[in-house]
Amino acid sequence: xxxxxxxxxxxxxxxxxxxxxxxxxxxxxxxxxxxxxxxxxxxxxxxxxxxxxxxxxxxxxxxxxxxxxxxxxxxxxxxxxxxxxxxxxxxxxxxxxxxxxxxxxxxxxxxxxxxxxxxxxxxxxxxxxxxxxxxxxxxxxxxxxxxxxxxxxxxxxxxxxxxxxxxxxxxxxxxxxxxxxxxxxxxxxxxxxxxxxxxxxxxxxxxxxxxxxxxxxxxxxxxxxxxxxxxxxxxxxxxxxxxxxxxxxxxxxxxxxxxxxxxxxxxxxxxxxxxxxxxxxxxxxxxxxxxxxxxxxxxxxxxxxxxxxxx
Amino acid sequence: xxxxxxxxxxxxxxxxxxxxxxxxxxxxxxxxxxxxxxxxxxxxxxxxxxxxxxxxxxxxxxxxxxxxxxxxxxxxxxxxxxxxxxxxxxxxxxxxxxxxxxxxxxxxxxxxxxxxxxxxxxxxxxxxxxxxxxxxxxxxxxxxxxxxxxxxxxxxxxxxxxxxxxxxxxxxxxxxxxxxxxxxxxxxxxxxxxxxxxxxxxxxxxxxxxxxxxxxxxxxxxxxxxxxxxxxxxxxxxxxxxxxxxxxxxxxxxxxxxxxxx
Numbered sequence: 001x002x003x004x005x006x007x008x009x010x011x012x013x014x015x016x017x018x019x020x021x022x023x024x025x026x027x028x029x030x031x032x033x034x035x036x037x038x039x040x041x042x043x044x045x046x047x048x049x050x051x052x053x054x055x056x057x058x059x060x061x062x063x064x065x066x067x068x069x070x071x072x073x074x075x076x077x078x079x080x081x082x083x084x085x086x087x088x089x090x091x092x093x094x095x096x097x098x099x100x101x102x103x104x105x106x107x108x109x110x111x112x113x114x115x116x117x118x119x120x121x122x123x124x125x126x127x128x129x130x131x132x133x134x135x136x137x138x139x140x141x142x143x144x145x146x147x148x149x150x151x152x153x154x155x156x157x158x159x160x161x162x163x164x165x166x167x168x169x170x171x172x173x174x175x176x177x178x179x180x181x182x183x184x185x186x187x188x189x190x191x192x193x194x195x196x197x198x199x200x201x202x203x204x205x206x207x208x209x210x211x212x213x214x215x216x217x218x219x220x221x222x223x224x225x226x227x228x229x230x231x232x233x234x235x236x237x238x239x240x241x242x243x244x245x246x247x248x249x250x251x252x253x254x255x256x257x258x259x260x261x262x263x264x265x266x267x268x269x270x271x272x273x274x275x276x277x278x279x280x281x282x283x284x285x286x287x288x289x290x291x292x293x294x295x296x297x298x299x300x301x302x303x304x305x306x307x308x309x310x311x
Numbered sequence: 312x313x314x315x316x317x318x319x320x321x322x323x324x325x326x327x328x329x330x331x332x333x334x335x336x337x338x339x340x341x342x343x344x345x346x347x348x349x350x351x352x353x354x355x356x357x358x359x360x361x362x363x364x365x366x367x368x369x370x371x372x373x374x375x376x377x378x379x380x381x382x383x384x385x386x387x388x389x390x391x392x393x394x395x396x397x398x399x400x401x402x403x404x405x406x407x408x409x410x411x412x413x414x415x416x417x418x419x420x421x422x423x424x425x426x427x428x429x430x431x432x433x434x435x436x437x438x439x440x441x442x443x444x445x446x447x448x449x450x451x452x453x454x455x456x457x458x459x460x461x462x463x464x465x466x467x468x469x470x471x472x473x474x475x476x477x478x479x480x481x482x483x484x485x486x487x488x489x490x491x492x493x494x495x496x497x498x499x500x501x502x503x504x505x506x507x508x509x510x511x512x513x514x515x516x517x518x519x520x521x522x523x524x525x526x527x528x529x530x531x532x533x534x535x536x537x538x539x540x541x542x543x544x545x546x547x548x549x550x551x552x553x554x555x556x557x558x559x560x561x562x563x564x565x566x567x568x569x570x571x572x573x
Contacts, residue, residue, distance in 0.1 A: 081538045105538045110365045176442075179520045183369045183533040183542075205529065206442055207521035210434045219442055 036270045041069035043260060043267070046092030048083050049076050051290050051297070052142060052228060052283065056096040056252060058301035060271060066302075066311035067270065075297075080105060084255075088130060093260040099123050099137060100250040104186065106130075112186035116141060116249035133261040135268065137253040138275040140283045144181065144247045145227040147215055147237040160243035164222055165195050174202045176211045176220030186248050188224075194246040212237070228280055230288025252278075277308050337566065343559040347552055354548045361541050370530050370542050376549070382525030383553060386444065386516040390451035391509055391557075398456050398508075399501065402463020403489070414464060421457040429454055429515055437522040447524030451515050455508045462504025466497030502565040509561050513554040517546075527553070 041064060047057035054075050061071045074092050077083040080101060086092045099116065102123045103109045114122070116137070124134040146161060153159075156167040164173075175197075181187040182205055191197065206214060215223030216235040225232060225239070227250075232239060254271055261268050286304060289295045305311040363371055370376075398421075405414045433450045440446050470493055478488045520528030530546025533539070 079535065081535075104366070108364065176523075179529055179532045180536040183366070183529070184537060185365045185369070189369065204442055204523040205520055205525070206437070206523055207430070207434055210437060210442070210521065213438050214442060217438065219438075 036067050036266075038064050038067040038069035038267060038270060041264050041267050042071075043069070043093035043264070044072040044074050044091065046077050046083055046086055046095040047075035048080055048095065049078050051230070051287050052226075052252075053083075053096055054297050055286050055290060055300060056278075057094075058297045059274065059305060060094065060254065062298065062302045062305055063271070063274065063310060064267070066305070069267070087255060087257055088132060090257055090259065092257075094254050094256040096252045097134075097255040098142060098250040098252050100143065100186075100248040102127065102255075103248070104184070110185055112190070112248040113245075114248070116251050119249050120251065120253070127255070128258075131258040133256045133258045133268070135254040135256065135272050136275050137251040138278045138283075139251070140228055140278050140280040141249055141251050142226050142228045142280075142283065143250045144187075145225050145239045145242075147212075147223045147225040147232055147239050148221060149216060149218070150236050150238050152221065153238050153240065158240050160241045161195055161246075162243050164240060165197055168221060170198065170200065172221055174204060174219070174221045175224070176204045176206050176214055176222070177224040178208045178211065179205050181224050186246075191246055194244055228283040228287060230284055230286075230291045233284065234288055234292040274310065277310075340559075340562060340566065343555055343562070347555050347559075350548055350552055350555075354545060357541065358545065363541070364539075366537055367539050367541055370533060371545060376530070376545070379525065379527050379529045379546075380549060380553070382444075382519065382529075383513070383516055383527045383550070386447055386451065386519050386524055386526050387509075387512045387553070387557070389444075389448045390455060390512045390516065393448065393452040394455050394459055394508055394512070395505065397452070398459035398504075399463050401456075402460050402467065402501070403494075406464055406467040407485075418457075418461060418464070421460045424453040425455075425457040427454070429518055430521060433518055433522050442523040444519070444524050447516075447519045447522050450522075451512055451519075454515055455512045458507040458511065459501070459504040462507075463497065463501050466500030466504075467493055469500070470496050498568055499565070502561065502568065506558055506561040506565070509557045510554050513550065513557055517550055 043064070045057050045061050045064075047053040057075045061073055061075075064071050074086075077086060077092075077095075083092075083095055084097070084106060087095055099119045100112075103114075103119060104112070107123065107126050109122075120134075120137050127134060146164065148158060148164065152168070156163070158164055158167055175188070177188050182203070188203065192199070204220060206220075211220065211223040211225060212229070212231045212235055214220045215225075215237060223237070225237070227239065231237075253275060256268070282304075286300055289300045290297050302311070358371060361367075401417060404410055405417045429450070432454070433447065436446045436450050437443075440449075474496070475488050475492060478492045479485070483491065516524075516526050517528040517531055518524075519526035520532050527546045527550045530542050530549070534541075534543030534546055
């Protein structure tokens with residue numbers, strides 16, 4: 001018994017170590033990562049008030065701390081606009097923003113058909129005047145998405161958004177959206193046009209968080225969700241493919257008060273490679289560790305940084 | 312404490328007073344309608360002088376706004392009606408001699424209702440009972456019962472027991488004493504509770520947007536999230552206008568129902 005258990009533990013440890021080494025070995029940022037020194041850097045870090053934003057900022061926090069810098073943690077600020085104001089006014093040095101949000105909300109633009117790269121370029125250019133510096137964007141795109149239960153998807157053979165409209169019987173189609181989504185140009189009204197959703201379909205307006213549970217329960221057949229939310233997988237939901245391009249891009253990037261970027265060029269250089277390492281899948285896993293498994297965001301950030309060899 | 316200036320407290324005629332007399336006596340009743348018109352005026356001017364962008368146009372249009380106001384009125388009036396139906400009879404029952412020992416329990420329950428975080432209670436109720444107006448109204452009712460229940464109980468308890476006793480001594484049954492003595496004397500305190508609840512309910516009804524209940528939250532929440540101040544302000548100002556109007560109506564009721572001489 002005893003021997004067996006020790007053997008099992010040893011095996012498991014070996015497997016973990018092997019996995020970590022493998023990850024470390026292929027990680028492109030490794031060389032730059034662990035040798036960087038950020039001694040002398042002293043910044044206040046903010047984030048918006050939801051898991052993904054918090055986890056992303058905690059990654060930056062843990063990274064700076066691990067490389068000898070100092071950080072004041074002001075994550076979890078209520079509301080996007082408040083967070084952005086805090087950064088432009090210099091109360092916080094940086095936080096992660098989404099290209100789509102900056103474009104539509106702060107820069108008050110309305111064209112939502114741009115591809116991710118064009119959008120990023122335009123947003124960065126427009127924000128120069130606002131004294132906001134954008135670091136490179138992530139490959140993950142936390143855009144709006146539709147979720148249905150896996151059971152529903154199997155029952156009607158749904159693979160794409162168009163399938164949802166054509167294959168689910170009209171009487172069963174109940175769309176649940178958040179009030180914000182109901183009233184933005186890249187929201188429900190535009191989607192209905194792009195996918196020919198009949199105006200007779202039922203649309204319910206719910207709280208963002210409630211949509212996941214309501215969709216799982218069947219109170220909603222089709223729920224508006226965020227593509228990288230950990231609850232999609234945890235609640236047995238699935239996101240069909242967007243077969244007609246409609247939703248704008250929401251790639252995340254660190255936005256920094258330009259005076260901070262000028263003061264600490266080494267920080268900009270050190271943080272820039274991080275975003276390339278975060279894919280949709282990575283982000284969903286990190287979100288799920290916090291939202292579903294209940295892990296502490298700092299712990300999740302630290303262990304991810306270690307797993308990709310950045311600390 | 313109720314101060315008695317006139318000896319005749321039982322006459323049924325004391326409920327009715329002419330409207331003109333009331334406005335003459337209490338000019339402050341005219342302040343609210345004027346204020347409502349001023350806010351409405353400011354709002355209309357603001358909208359008129361603002362070039363709406365594509366996002367603002369989705370919500371700032373008559374169809375959307377009237378629907379939001381209609382839903383808001385349905386939510387707050389239904390919730391207020393349920394509250395009145397539960398809390399006033401409840402308050403009367405729990406001050407009857409036989410039921411007095413249950414008063415603390417009733418108040419504790421009402422306190423719990425109000426102490427729940429409104430949004431949390433709403434969404435939980437939605438998940439349990441289904442999202443929609445009924446759940447929103449039920450939750451708002453649970454949330455707003457306390458002020459009226461408490462005021463009804465307090466209003467009835469504060470009446471000098473000798474007055475009730477002498478009424479009984481004059482041959483009144485307990486029912487008569489309640490109708491002709493206790494309730495009229497408690498009306499001011501009860502109505503103060505009604506006004507508090509109405510305002511509270513109009514405010515809380517903005518949360519209906521979270522559970523498919525509609526209402527003015529349909530303007531406030533997107534206005535906040537999308538940083539469109541005009542949408543937020545119109546939603547907020549309309550909520551104030553609805554609340555002021557309800558409060559004004561309640562004040563009128565108060566003036567008409569309050570027994571003369573108290």
